[in-house]
Amino acid sequence: MQHETFDELRASGRLPTPPGVGMAVLKITQREDFSTEDLSRAISADPALTGRLLQIANSATHAGVRPATTVADAAMRLGVRAVRNVALGFSLLSAHRNGACARFDYDRFWSASLARAVAARAISERLRVGVPAEAYILGLLADIGRLALASVHPEEYARILGDERAREPMAIAALERASFEIDHSETAALLMDDWGLPRPLREAVRIHESEERRVNATCADTANHAKLLAHASVLAEVCLAGDATAGTSWTRLAAGLDVVRDALGFDRAEFGAWCGRVAAEWTEWGRLLHVPTQKVKSLQEIHARAEEAMAATAAPQASQRGERLRILAVDDDQLSLRLLQRELVRAGHEVLIARDGAEALAMALESWPHIVIADWMMPEMDGLELCRSLRRIPDGQGIYFLLLTGRDEEERVIEAFDSGVDDFVVKPFNPRILRARLRCGERLFQKREQEEQRTRNETRSRVQSGRRMRDANRRANTDELTGLYNRRWAMEELRREWDKALELDEPLSVLVVDADGFKKVNDQHGHDVGDVVLKELAATLSGTVRADEEVARWGGEEFLVICRNATAEQAAICAERLRAAVAQHRIRSGTFDACMTISVGVAQADSSMATFDALLKRADDAVYAAKAAGRDRVAVDKPRDDRAKESA
Amino acid sequence: MQGHDTNGSGARDGAADAVIDMQVIAGLRELGGEDEPGLLVEIVALYLVDAPRRLHEIDQALASGDLKALERAAHTLKSSSQNVGATGMAQLCKRMEELARRSEVSGVRVLQDEGSRHWREVERALRSLDA
Numbered sequence: 001m002q003h004e005t006f007d008e009l010r011a012s013g014r015l016p017t018p019p020g021v022g023m024a025v026l027k028i029t030q031r032e033d034f035s036t037e038d039l040s041r042a043i044s045a046d047p048a049l050t051g052r053l054l055q056i057a058n059s060a061t062h063a064g065v066r067p068a069t070t071v072a073d074a075a076m077r078l079g080v081r082a083v084r085n086v087a088l089g090f091s092l093l094s095a096h097r098n099g100a101c102a103r104f105d106y107d108r109f110w111s112a113s114l115a116r117a118v119a120a121r122a123i124s125e126r127l128r129v130g131v132p133a134e135a136y137i138l139g140l141l142a143d144i145g146r147l148a149l150a151s152v153h154p155e156e157y158a159r160i161l162g163d164e165r166a167r168e169p170m171a172i173a174a175l176e177r178a179s180f181e182i183d184h185s186e187t188a189a190l191l192m193d194d195w196g197l198p199r200p201l202r203e204a205v206r207i208h209e210s211e212e213r214r215v216n217a218t219c220a221d222t223a224n225h226a227k228l229l230a231h232a233s234v235l236a237e238v239c240l241a242g243d244a245t246a247g248t249s250w251t252r253l254a255a256g257l258d259v260v261r262d263a264l265g266f267d268r269a270e271f272g273a274w275c276g277r278v279a280a281e282w283t284e285w286g287r288l289l290h291v292p293t294q295k296v297k298s299l300q301e302i303h304a305r306a307e308e309a310m311a312a313t314a315a316p317q318a319s320q321r322g323e324r325l326r327i328l329a330v331d332d333d334q335l336s337l338r339l340l341q342r343e344l345v346r347a348g349h350e351v352l353i354a355r356d357g358a359e360a361l362a363m364a365l366e367s368w369p370h371i372v373i374a375d376w377m378m379p380e381m382d383g384l385e386l387c388r389s390l391r392r393i394p395d396g397q398g399i400y401f402l403l404l405t406g407r408d409e410e411e412r413v414i415e416a417f418d419s420g421v422d423d424f425v426v427k428p429f430n431p432r433i434l435r436a437r438l439r440c441g442e443r444l445f446q447k448r449e450q451e452e453q454r455t456r457n458e459t460r461s462r463v464q465s466g467r468r469m470r471d472a473n474r475r476a477n478t479d480e481l482t483g484l485y486n487r488r489w490a491m492e493e494l495r496r497e498w499d500k501a502l503e504l505d506e507p508l509s510v511l512v513v514d515a516d517g518f519k520k521v522n523d524q525h526g527h528d529v530g531d532v533v534l535k536e537l538a539a540t541l542s543g544t545v546r547a548d549e550e551v552a553r554w555g556g557e558e559f560l561v562i563c564r565n566a567t568a569e570q571a572a573i574c575a576e577r578l579r580a581a582v583a584q585h586r587i588r589s590g591t592f593d594a595c596m597t598i599s600v601g602v603a604q605a606d607s608s609m610a611t612f613d614a615l616l617k618r619a620d621d622a623v624y625a626a627k628a629a630g631r632d633r634v635a636v637d638k639p640r641d642d643r644a645k646e647s648a
Numbered sequence: 649m650q651g652h653d654t655n656g657s658g659a660r661d662g663a664a665d666a667v668i669d670m671q672v673i674a675g676l677r678e679l680g681g682e683d684e685p686g687l688l689v690e691i692v693a694l695y696l697v698d699a700p701r702r703l704h705e706i707d708q709a710l711a712s713g714d715l716k717a718l719e720r721a722a723h724t725l726k727s728s729s730q731n732v733g734a735t736g737m738a739q740l741c742k743r744m745e746e747l748a749r750r751s752e753v754s755g756v757r758v759l760q761d762e763g764s765r766h767w768r769e770v771e772r773a774l775r776s777l778d779a
Contacts, residue, residue, distance in 0.1 A: 335694045335728040342679055342687055377723055406723070428730045431679075 005182045006190045014100075014152045015191065016144065021046040022091025026195060029084045036080060040071035043087050052090045053083065055288065056133050059121060059281075081198070082133045088195055089117075089137035092144070093289060101150035103158040109147060110291045112236050113140050118281045119235035120228055122274070126264050129224045134201070138225065139232045141192065142205050145184030148191060149176060156180070169209045185209055204229055231260045235275070239282055239296050254306035257299065272299045325349045325442060326367065330360040330374035330386065331404065336427070340373065340404075343431055347438065357381025361389050364399065371441045373402040373425070376416075384419040391420040398448060400441035404429065479553040481531060482538035490552035490560050497562055498612040501605060509571035509604040511561035512619040513541065513578065516597040516631040518557035525592045532589040537582060537596055544581040549574055560616075568604035568636055575600040575634040583632060597632035599623050604637070667766075668773045672733030692774050695732045699725060703767060706744070706760055710753070718756065719748040734770045737763070 009015055018026060024042045028034045044050050050071060057074035058067045068074045075083045093113075098106045120139030124132040150157040160175045173183035189206035204225030207213035214230070217223040234256035241253060261271040279296035286293035297305075327349050331337040337353055344351045352367060354360035357374070358381050364372060372390065376383040383403050390396035403421045405413075413424065422444075423437050477489035485493070494510070501508035515537055522530040534557065541559055542551045554560040561578070563571040582598050601622025605615050618637040626635035673688065680687030702725035709718035726741035740763050747755040 333698075333724050333728055335691060335698060335731055338691060338694065339676075339679070339731055342684060346679065346681065377720065379720070406727070427727060 003190070005180065006187065009148070009152050009180075009182070009187070010194075012152045015148050016092060016096045016151055018088050018091040018195070019095040020091065021049055022088050022095070025084055025087040025091075029080070030196060036072060036075050039075065039080060039083065043071045043083070046091075048094070049087060049090055052288065053086050055285075056086055056121075056136055059132070059136075078131060078133045082131045082137075085134055085137045085195075085197060089140045090289075093140065093291075096147060096151075097290075099147065099151050099154070101154040101157050101161075103161040104147070104150045104154075106147075107292050108240070109143070110289075111286070111293060112240055113143055114285055114289065114291050114293070115239040115282050116140070116142060116229075116232045116236035118285060119239075119278050120232035122278050122281070123228050123231050123235075123264065126274075127224075127228065129228050130201075130221075135225075135228060135232075138201050138205065138229065139236075142188060142208065142229055142233075143184065144191060145187030145189075146172075148187050149180060149182075149184055153180065173209065201225055208233070227263070231263060234260050235278060238275070238302065239279060239293070241297055241302070242294065250302060250305040250309045254303050257302065268299070275299060325371055325438070325445075326352065326369040327371045327373060327438075328352045328354060328360060328364055328367075328369040330354045330357065330372065330378070330383070332356055332375065332378045336375065336404075340429075343429075343434060344373075344438075347435055349438075357383070357386040357389075360386055364390060364396070365393070368395070369399065370445055371400045371402060371438065373404060375404045375427075376406070384416060384421070387416075387421050388419045400444055402437055402441070479538075482535055482553050484538050484542060484559070485550070485552035487552065487554055487560075490550075490554060490562070493550060493552070494560075494562055494612050494616075497564055498605065498615070501565075506565045507567045507570075507604060508615075509563040509566045509568055509602060510615055510619050511563065511571060511575050511578070512554065512601045512603075512616070512623050513559040513561060513575075514599050514601075514623050514627070515557040516599055516627075518596075521592065521596075525590055529590045529592045533587055533592065533596060536585065536587045537598075540581050540585045541578055544578050545574065566604075568602055571602045571604065572634055572636050575602050575636075579632065579634055599626035599631050600634045601626060602634060602636040667734070667736055667769050668777075669733035669735050672731075672735075673777065676732075688777075692732060692777065695728055695734075696771065696774060698728055699737075699767065699770075702728075703760075703763060706763070710757060710760060713753075715748045715751055715753070719745055722748060729770075732774065734774075737766055737770050740766060 017023065021042060024045075025039065028038050028042055043053060053071060053074050054068055057077050068077050071083070078086070093110060096106075097110065117136045117138075117140035121132045121136040124130050124135030129135070130138075146157075156179055160172065160179060163175060165171050165175065173185065176183040185206050185208070189202045192202040192205060200219055200221035203217070203219070203222040207217060207222070208226040208229035214223065214226050217226060234253070237249075238253060238257065241249070257271075261268070264271070264274070266274060275296075276298075282296070283293045285291070327344050329337060329340045329344060329351055330353070331340065332355055334355075337355070341351050341353055352363055352369060354363050356378050360372065360374060361381070363369075372386070374383040374386055378386075381389070387401050387403070390399055390401065401420065401422045403416055403424050404427050405416075405424050406427055416424070423440060425434055425437055477485055477492075479486040497508055500506070515534070518530065518533070521533055538551070538553065538559070541561070545551050545561060548564045548566065550562045550564070552560050552562075561574065563574055566574070579598055579600055583595055586593070586595050601619045601624070603615055603619035603622055605612070609615050609618070622635040622637040626633050629635065676688045676691055702721045705721035706718055706725075709715070709721060722741045722744040726738050726745060729735070729738035729741060740759055744756055744759045744763070747759065
């Protein structure tokens with residue numbers, strides 16, 4: 001049905017068409033057998049168009065590549081199709097800079113289209129979707145449907161634009177369909193068909209504004225280009241955002257920007273810089289094409305405005321963290337007081353009231369409000385005196401003091417500040433100004449709280465970082481599975497003990513503990529069970545050793561026990577304790593249900609050992625002996641001199 | 649209200665012409681909102697009690713020559729008149745305040761006469777409001 005409607009539009013003769021060169025280019029490329037020379041000749045006839053084509057051909061950031069200087073160069077770089085579409089796009093722009101529709105803002109239309117074009121090109125480059133130069137034209141022409149409809153039906157379209165419901169694309173599209181039985185996206189797609197643009201691009205234009213249509217896209221190329229256009233549209237909106245933009249638009253923009261940033265894979269800083277480049281490109285192109293541009297708001301500013309807008313819409317409630325302030329309102333005029341109280345309650349705060357300065361002072365000392373709002377002129381104790389009295393009290397320094405003043409009291413403002421007043425509200429007060437002043441006070445509070453919190457945190461973190469360093473050390477020295485010290489630590493510790501034993505001339509012994517039949521456990525019951533067995537073994541060992549004995553995991557199923565200041569006899573007793581404890585400890589896990597046993601080798605450091613490695617070796621030999629003798633036993637290494645005696 | 653311009657958006661040259669600024673009244677209605685729909689009535693009622701008291705204070709202050717007291721009363725009445733949209737009354741009070749500060753007693757007296765007369769119109773306008 002749209003095709004029939006479109007035929008009608010075409011029949012009006014008022015659809016935008018590329019003039020002169022653009023039309024020539026179209027005609028040439030519609031032929032089967034056209035040559036690049038024909039194309040080059042046609043475009044070169046228009047120097048302005050040529051210039052723009054070359055500008056675009058050289059936009060891509062390729063270092064060390066000779067710039068394109070002729071149309072043929074551009075054709076080689078971009079491809080003939082892209083060149084044709086670029087020529088088309090630019091000639092449309094120059095021919096339809098203005099039009100017949102009264103309410104249609106042609107300047108703004110092309111300004112936005114250009115921004116979208118530049119953004120689309122940059123996104124295409126970044127995401128490697130499509131040909132960047134083509135993405136440019138796609139962005140430029142995506143909205144051409146609106147211009148087309150406005151050209152064919154200027155009065156009707158003006159009426160639509162005047163409709164207050166026409167706030168955003170989807171709404172406008174609905175109004176268009178109601179009036180013309182076709183909307184601008186569909187029109188644009190059909191126009192692009194006339195101009196020979198490829199199907200995925202046309203489809204992308206048709207669907208890019210509608211979430212529903214995008215979701216049903218069947219072709220990946222289409223979907224990618226549609227997404228590209230959607231992102232580019234957000235950026236175009238950012239470029240055109242100004243002080244007139246409504247609060248809700250800022251929040252929508254900020255959210256949209258986050259989506260784009262995510263899609264492009266940037267962090268905040270990179271994205272800011274990238275957007276800056278897009279904005280600069282837009283300005284440059286604007287100059288070239290005589291399209292107005294403006295200074296683009298920075299990302300920070302947009303986010304700031306969005307936050308402000310969110311805070312403003314939440315104004316009836318207290319601040320976003322749900323902080324209700326306690327506010328003391330003081331005024332001798334009952335009527336004013338009632339109004340002030342109502343405003344504050346409506347803003348979501350807890351309100352206390354007082355009729356004069358003295359009453360206010362008493363209440364403040366009792367309930368410690370965050371903020372005091374007081375009228376200046378009051379009998380007995382006026383606002384300034386109240387403020388001075390409060391400030392004299394140490395805790396009264398922190399209260400945020402707002403003074404209500406009449407317009408004619410403004411010259412005495414200095415006197416007020418000298419008394420310690422924080423800020424003013426002029427009566428009769430504008431509720432928004434009152435709220436702004438309150439927010440100020442609130443922020444001051446939060447800042448003070450944060451500072452207090454920070455000093456508290458600093459002390460805490462100093463303690464913590466000491467602990468953290470110790471923890472980090474421990475992690476490097478701990479065996480993950482069993483929680484015991486690991487081999488690395490054991491080596492270090494043994495070295496330390498060895499040196500100490502030498503220096504102090506104290507005995508030093510080690511036990512090497514080897515779990516009996518562990519491989520069989522793994523084979524028969526699985527490694528998970530094996531892990532549990534090891535963990536329980538480790539726990540038994542570390543639970544049985546005494547203060548001067550240190551257990552570490554030495555290897556797969558091996559453990560090392562360092563017995564400080566212990567002779568072989570003493571170490572052997574320790575070893576026996578361990579053997580008995582393990583043999584009595586029943587381990588149940590999965591299919592395993594039994595007691596494990598260990599073979600323990602004991603060795604004492606003696607003068608025949610050059611280093612502690614020798615000590616370890618002797619303990620190892622002892623384990624071997626214990627295994628050979630039947631397992632589940634302790635074997636003590638015989639010192640050299642004893643061995644010599646034996647063999648003698 | 650025949651012959652009186654109770655709508656503040658009408659011609660308003662000269663402070664004494666405007667009796668009640670209806671935008672202020674609308675604002676008060678909105679301030680009450682849904683949780684305090686009686687706010688407007690409450691405020692107007694407060695004013696209808698308070699204003700005569702202030703005017704009486706001004707009378708007494710003039711009689712006793714206590715210009716400070718007069719200044720204070722005029723200041724307060726100015727403020728509350730602004731709050732209910734009695735802009736004409738507020739203007740009168742403002743001028744009274746200034747003159748009292750400058751000790752121009754005779755000037756104050758003239759304004760006070762005007763004030764009493766104006767008060768009757770203000771009162772009538774306020775009582776005829778459909779809150």
